[in-house]
Amino acid sequence: MAAPFTAPPTLADVEEIAAAALRSIPQELWRLARDVVIRVEDFPDAATETDMGLASPFDILGLYRGLPIGDKGAGHIAQDVDMIFLYRRPMLDYWCETGEDLAHLIRHVMIHEIGHHFGLSDADMERIENAG
Numbered sequence: 001m002a003a004p005f006t007a008p009p010t011l012a013d014v015e016e017i018a019a020a021a022l023r024s025i026p027q028e029l030w031r032l033a034r035d036v037v038i039r040v041e042d043f044p045d046a047a048t049e050t051d052m053g054l055a056s057p058f059d060i061l062g063l064y065r066g067l068p069i070g071d072k073g074a075g076h077i078a079q080d081v082d083m084i085f086l087y088r089r090p091m092l093d094y095w096c097e098t099g100e101d102l103a104h105l106i107r108h109v110m111i112h113e114i115g116h117h118f119g120l121s122d123a124d125m126e127r128i129e130n131a132g
Helices: 011-024 027-033 046-052 088-098 102-118 122-131
Strands: 037-041 062-065 083-087
Touching (some): 011 088, 011 102, 062 102, 083 088, 083 102, 088 102
Antiparallel strands (some): 062 083
16 A cells, blocks of 8 residues: 655655665565664765766665675675665656556565665565465
């Protein structure tokens, strides 16, 4: 059921939808990803735009930053926190352009970025998304 927004969803609204999306992924995946920090920002920062070679800050909906779990050895010492960034304004534009359900869109981006954390293929991510 789509939320009846009369104004653009705020950062807090998107965080709430993302939290619900996270709770909806398969338990075994969520348990392994629960230490990944989810951040919602309006746009990627300038360094991310440059690093990703974006033509516009609207060209990215989400981003995983960290070392994929499969690349971490037994003696791995974390240098930084694994994070998933969700970019509100690009997601809202995509939502308006496509008419896709916003909660479904946010869940899709979350699963895709969590998939990067686990080093999953696009086919694996699609199976996870379709399972929920």
